[in-house]
Amino acid sequence: xxxxxxxxxxxxxxxxxxxxxxxxxxxxxxxxxxxxxxxxxxxxxxxxxxxxxxxxxxxxxxxxxxxxxxxxxxxxxxxxxxxxxxxxxxxxxxxxxxxxxxxxxxxxxxxxxxxxxxx
Amino acid sequence: xxxxxxxxxxxxxxxxxxxxxxxxxxxxxxxxxxxxxxxxxxxxxxxxxxxxxxxxxxxxxxxxxxxxxxxxxxxxxxxxxxxxxxxxxxxxxxxxxxxxxxxxxxxxxxxxx
Numbered sequence: 362x363x364x365x366x367x368x369x370x371x372x373x374x375x376x377x378x379x380x381x382x383x384x385x386x387x388x389x390x391x392x393x394x395x396x397x398x399x400x401x402x403x404x405x406x407x408x409x410x411x412x413x414x415x416x417x418x419x420x421x422x423x424x425x426x427x428x429x430x431x432x433x434x435x436x437x438x439x440x441x442x443x444x445x446x447x448x449x450x451x452x453x454x455x456x457x458x459x460x461x462x463x464x465x466x467x468x469x470x471x472x473x474x475x476x477x478x479x480x
Numbered sequence: 481x482x483x484x485x486x487x488x489x490x491x492x493x494x495x496x497x498x499x500x501x502x503x504x505x506x507x508x509x510x511x512x513x514x515x516x517x518x519x520x521x522x523x524x525x526x527x528x529x530x531x532x533x534x535x536x537x538x539x540x541x542x543x544x545x546x547x548x549x550x551x552x553x554x555x556x557x558x559x560x561x562x563x564x565x566x567x568x569x570x571x572x573x574x575x576x577x578x579x580x581x582x583x584x585x586x587x588x589x590x591x592x593x
Contacts, residue, residue: 365522394580404568406523406584413580452522456580465511465574467536468582470522 363388363455367471374443375479381428382438382474384453390414394456395429396468397438401449409451412436440476448478482507484573484585492591493561501556501588505573512554513582514546517568529554558590566592 364387374380386395397409412420412429420427424444428437440447453471460466485504493499505512511530515523525538529548548554552573558565568589572582 398584404587404589406570406572408581408583411580454522459576461535465513465528465530465576465582467513467525467528467538468515468523468572469525472520472522 363390363457363469365453365455365469365471367453367474369474370472371475371477373477373479376445377442379439379441380443380476382440382451382453382476384436384438384471386434386436386453386455388434388455388457390457392458394458395427395436396454396456397425397427397436398452398454398470399447399449400452400473401446406452410438443478445478445480448476450475484571484583486569486571486585486588488588489586490589490591492593494593495561495563497561498557498559499561499590501558501569501571501590502553503556503571503573503585504553505571506583509573509575509578509583510552511574511576512548512552513572513574514554514556515570515572516540517570517587519567523570526556561592563592566590 393414395412399407410422424441450473452473454468457466513528514526517523527537532548543559545557568587570587571585574582
């Protein structure tokens with residue numbers, strides 16, 4: 362079974378600064394997908410960024426980027442120029458590749474990091 | 481284009497009762513997954529429906545059951561409610577063509593007294 366660990370329950374950073382959230386995972390799979398989801402107080406889970414394990418290049422989406430270290434099974438999220446709207450719970454998640462034609466694989470989530478951006 | 485919708489938004493029940501939660505997937509999606517998110521925790525996978533059948537199931541008792549309709553919408557039923565069933569229930573939709581992305585609804589907050 363896969364496990365995802367987020368060791369930082371809470372973090373805070375000043376607006377406009379850069380912050381890095383940590384995530385490690387355990388799997389015996391060679392190919393898989395990794396995700397960072399954001400959950401603001403509105404509760405809606407929003408996809409921030411995704412990484413496919415077979416791609417060596419780190420994913421980037423505007424102010425969000427990841428540092429994917431496959432050998433170390435580490436997947437950190439960097440938020441640059443942080444904004445007040447970035448305040449939320451952030452969840453790291455793992456998904457195996459689909460192996461059947463009947464549905465998709467499940468997401469396995471970490472326990473989350475509560476990020477607060479301070480004005 | 482409406483995203484994933486869930487109803488109701490909030491629900492209060494007492495121990496021993498039964499509850500039904502509903503989910504409509506994003507347009508074009510045919511797979512619905514249900515997750516339970518206890519307070520302060522990450523979501524836990526309950527089960528997934530595709531082609532009106534349960535395809536995968538997480539570590540949840542048989543009190544948790546579901547259904548998928550021909551229009552791809554889905555229901556989550558929980559019988560004999562326990563205090564520990566209090567949680568946010570999230571529905572996520574996907575399709576075989578969006579294999580690496582699941583779109584989540586806003587969730588249903590269930591409180592069991």
